[in-house]
Amino acid sequence: MSLNTNNQDQTEQLLSRVQMAYRERKPLAIQGNGSKLFLIHSLSGQPVSSAFHRGIINYMPSELTVTVRSGTLLSELKKVLAEKGQMLPFEPPAFADNATIGGTIAAGLSGSSRPFSGSVRDFVLGCKVINGRGELMQFGGEVMKNVAGYDLSRLLTGSYGSLGLILEVSLKLLPLAPKVKSLSFTVQSNNFTHKVRELYMAGHPITAACYLDDRSYIRIAGSAEGVNSSFQAMSENLEQQSNPPEEINNSFWTSLDEQQLSFFDHSQPLWRISLPPWTADNFEQYMSRGDRQLIDWGGAQRWFYSNQNADEIRHYAKLQGGHAQLFRANTLSHDELIRIPKQQPLTVQMMKIQQQIKAAMDPHKLFNQGCIYSEL
Amino acid sequence: MTLKIDDWGIENQISKHDLVQIFSKIIPENSLLFDPEDLKPYECDGLSAYRQLPLMVLLPETIEQIQQILRICHQYHVAVVTRGAGTSLSGGALPHEKGIILSLAKLNNIIEIDQDHFTARVQPGVRNLAISEAVSAYGLYYAPDPSSQIACSIGGNVAENAGGVHCLKYGLTVHNVLQLTIITMEGELIEIGSEALDSPGYDLLALMHGSEGMLGVIVEVLVKLLVKPKVIKVLMASFDQVTTAGEAVSKIISSGIIPAGLELMDKSAIKAAEDFVHAGYPVDAAAILLCEVDGSLAEVDAQIKQVQRVLQQGGATDIQIAVDEAQRKTFWAGRKAAFPAVGRLSPDYYCMDGTIPRFQLGKILHRIQELSDEYGLAVVNVFHAGDGNLHPLILYDANIPGQLDQTEKMGGEILSTCVELGGTITGEHGVGVEKLDQMCVQFSAAELQQFLDIKKAFDAKNLLNPGKGIPLLHRCAEFGALHVHHGHLPHPELERF
Numbered sequence A: 001m002s003l004n005t006n007n008q009d010q011t012e013q014l015l016s017r018v019q020m021a022y023r024e025r026k027p028l029a030i031q032g033n034g035s036k037l038f039l040i041h042s043l044s045g046q047p048v049s050s051a052f053h054r055g056i057i058n059y060m061p062s063e064l065t066v067t068v069r070s071g072t073l074l075s076e077l078k079k080v081l082a083e084k085g086q087m088l089p090f091e092p093p094a095f096a097d098n099a100t101i102g103g104t105i106a107a108g109l110s111g112s113s114r115p116f117s118g119s120v121r122d123f124v125l126g127c128k129v130i131n132g133r134g135e136l137m138q139f140g141g142e143v144m145k146n147v148a149g150y151d152l153s154r155l156l157t158g159s160y161g162s163l164g165l166i167l168e169v170s171l172k173l174l175p176l177a178p179k180v181k182s183l184s185f186t187v188q189s190n191n192f193t194h195k196v197r198e199l200y201m202a203g204h205p206i207t208a209a210c211y212l213d214d215r216s217y218i219r220i221a222g223s224a225e226g227v228n229s230s231f232q233a234m235s236e237n238l239e240q241q242s243n244p245p246e247e248i249n250n251s252f253w254t255s256l257d258e259q260q261l262s263f264f265d266h267s268q269p270l271w272r273i274s275l276p277p278w279t280a281d282n283f284e285q286y287m288s289r290g291d292r293q294l295i296d297w298g299g300a301q302r303w304f305y306s307n308q309n310a311d312e313i314r315h316y317a318k319l320q321g322g323h324a325q326l327f328r329a330n331t332l333s334h335d336e337l338i339r340i341p342k343q344q345p346l347t348v349q350m351m352k353i354q355q356q357i358k359a360a361m362d363p364h365k366l367f368n369q370g371c372i373y374s375e376l
Numbered sequence B: 001m002t003l004k005i006d007d008w009g010i011e012n013q014i015s016k017h018d019l020v021q022i023f024s025k026i027i028p029e030n031s032l033l034f035d036p037e038d039l040k041p042y043e044c045d046g047l048s049a050y051r052q053l054p055l056m057v058l059l060p061e062t063i064e065q066i067q068q069i070l071r072i073c074h075q076y077h078v079a080v081v082t083r084g085a086g087t088s089l090s091g092g093a094l095p096h097e098k099g100i101i102l103s104l105a106k107l108n109n110i111i112e113i114d115q116d117h118f119t120a121r122v123q124p125g126v127r128n129l130a131i132s133e134a135v136s137a138y139g140l141y142y143a144p145d146p147s148s149q150i151a152c153s154i155g156g157n158v159a160e161n162a163g164g165v166h167c168l169k170y171g172l173t174v175h176n177v178l179q180l181t182i183i184t185m186e187g188e189l190i191e192i193g194s195e196a197l198d199s200p201g202y203d204l205l206a207l208m209h210g211s212e213g214m215l216g217v218i219v220e221v222l223v224k225l226l227v228k229p230k231v232i233k234v235l236m237a238s239f240d241q242v243t244t245a246g247e248a249v250s251k252i253i254s255s256g257i258i259p260a261g262l263e264l265m266d267k268s269a270i271k272a273a274e275d276f277v278h279a280g281y282p283v284d285a286a287a288i289l290l291c292e293v294d295g296s297l298a299e300v301d302a303q304i305k306q307v308q309r310v311l312q313q314g315g316a317t318d319i320q321i322a323v324d325e326a327q328r329k330t331f332w333a334g335r336k337a338a339f340p341a342v343g344r345l346s347p348d349y350y351c352m353d354g355t356i357p358r359f360q361l362g363k364i365l366h367r368i369q370e371l372s373d374e375y376g377l378a379v380v381n382v383f384h385a386g387d388g389n390l391h392p393l394i395l396y397d398a399n400i401p402g403q404l405d406q407t408e409k410m411g412g413e414i415l416s417t418c419v420e421l422g423g424t425i426t427g428e429h430g431v432g433v434e435k436l437d438q439m440c441v442q443f444s445a446a447e448l449q450q451f452l453d454i455k456k457a458f459d460a461k462n463l464l465n466p467g468k469g470i471p472l473l474h475r476c477a478e479f480g481a482l483h484v485h486h487g488h489l490p491h492p493e494l495e496r497f
């Protein structure tokens, strides 16, 4: 075995582990280092971790692709990419120093660049996985375009380990922009989306936009020339409306994605409300005393602290064409936690198909049973 | 050409006569075709080498009609092949002898354009280009632009996960669709995805893309629209070695630029295109690269300068930047006319669609040349170089006995080499009936079985487009591809990439 703990191939061990579970029909609880477990219902079954299955298998900067073992630390991967001037375009939050890339893919979370650059699954090109029959399989690949066979790599993204144990994943990368600037200006919440969209339509290279406490925060990225000229044009536009912007540190966005802004110091339940792109704020009428919101993704995502009834929140999200995810339960009671699904309930027909998909990948429900919905 | 269709064991439990009776109560007379004469136009898609008459063709106008049709087919075990515009190059819309063709041509309305949220809700039969045309006035467009875009339908684009010249920067169909409404084989209406950027549960939206009409019938599509770039510029670089051009592609991308389009043509493609459309191409060059960048004026100027620098250092012998919009269009016209231009050189050609990691461009070009010498068949190379997606065109003459077989064999070797070099057998044209054998090269039995299980999760009786996309395990023999006889292309009205 390699002494370098950053590079360890545990394919054989993980495969025989799953095969044994398959023979004995004993459920497994698959995880990486557990940094995203708060997003799912509690796991039963014998724990299996991919955290020791580590290492970057193939990284060719000129190809804009990387293939990595699932236990590789997200932080390490990001560092290696940054050394070559590249990045994971979906800016995944880590929520812990030991977050693995496998957990990142399985949880399917994307950061503030999401509406502008794309989501995790948009950048997944292929994966190697063990299915619920203990078979080793590879889907997709390391190339940009590939329509051979069904796209199971993207199906596995965001499935929280309940369809297969991800061994390797191939991702598309993007170059780090040579220049990035962020600015902030005063705006009313109900005018935020409108204002950002106007700047976006004017052709400014916006890569993130959020609203918090009567201020809008915007990031632009590109060549130095492009960013400087856009920064100036945007500033002039805002000054004309006697609302001069102020430049802020780019680290703001990491704090936002990692939920380290003081906004996130709250004890109520935290909801992630996903909405259509550029949804204007009309929250006022739904907010009750003590509720707090941060609008991200240019209007397509709300972080919402509230004690309101889950059904109410979900009803509201649905009316708007979206859905609500219970992101951090915080003060919710144990009973409520059992009763309230983390993700918005599905229609009967949709649940039926999802159950059939689960059965096709994992016929004996060995993997992370009930982690998203009790039926899966 | 002999077509080997897998036997999916479909036995109709109703006669054609009775089926016609039932359907005639659901849709009007003129939307139900069953005379062999009327069925003829539906016997093939863009891969015209394969032909098969269906039992009948139905042209429903409403979602309810489609639901009823599917329920009946489900009840009586009748295969259903959904058809959009029929431009598939892999035989995806080829009829099944015991099945119906469900043509969605009449569902061709743009239901809603939402300027506030940058989306458009359309019926599946709407043509790709019609979307961009309809939203153009709002400064928006729909990004994926397959070269068949004046004809192909958005439903077919989703089913094939179609790409285009601009997908290097703006993504494939799967990156530009938010929601689908589908009808399952049992007639159930299901919404997949949502108006929001993500949805709870498993990502069935991604799964539907590229599923070749085997999982459900797409009856509505909500597409994402992009803001039209303020400035677009294109640059043409010449090289005296095709491999140098291939390496320059990687160098541009390594320098941190993602061009909006990056296309490569070799000497014979340049010559053919130049003779055909007079685009001003350098006919003595061994290869050219066309590189398009877009964005704000300052951004585009900066990027063009950088690309120019990289290309000079990368061995370009000449670089021209289109001076105005007219010249930009002329530069592209040559590229777009490459296929019909090649059609003038040779009685027949055969188009491949492999994809490789970009850094293998030199190797694959070398191998294609070797094969060309070995088989004595000329090859013209046209690439979506930025994506590593190759369209080698093998020139042959079907009237020379045995040449067609040799061509197919050689094509097979090219695709196998793509897999060996870490690539795939199809980048954008799909598997259809055409590449079922190569699927056996690319996937193991367990993987193929997994695909078949996924299909069953949607369609337990295997009635939706059976015999396409995924080979049955006992298969794995010969294969075929796009055959163009005497320059008569399927869909001659279309520009070709």
Ligand SMILES: Cc1cc2nc3c(=O)[nH]c(=O)nc-3n(C[C@H](O)[C@H](O)[C@H](O)COP(=O)(O)OP(=O)(O)OC[C@H]3O[C@@H](n4cnc5c(N)ncnc54)[C@H](O)[C@@H]3O)c2cc1C
Binding pocket: B045, B046, B081, B082, B083, B084, B085, B086, B087, B088, B089, B091, B092, B093, B104, B124, B145, B146, B147, B148, B151, B152, B153, B154, B155, B156, B157, B158, B159, B160, B161, B162, B163, B164, B165, B212, B213, B214, B216, B217, B218, B219, B428, B429, B430, B465, B468, B490, B491, B494, B495, B496, B497
């Ligand atoms: C000249 C030419 C150039 C081309 N260039 C490109 C290119 O640049 N990039 C590219 O990606 N492709 C290209 N193609 C291939 C083809 O145009 C695409 O695959 C296109 O997406 C097919 O759309 P269609 O409406 O014609 O589908 P069809 O050919 O009618 O059907 C294709 C497949 O989709 C299924 N299908 C169609 N509609 C639906 C629906 N509503 N629900 C479920 N399944 C459905 C069918 O069953 C079939 O399996 C080209 C073809 C031609 C002839």
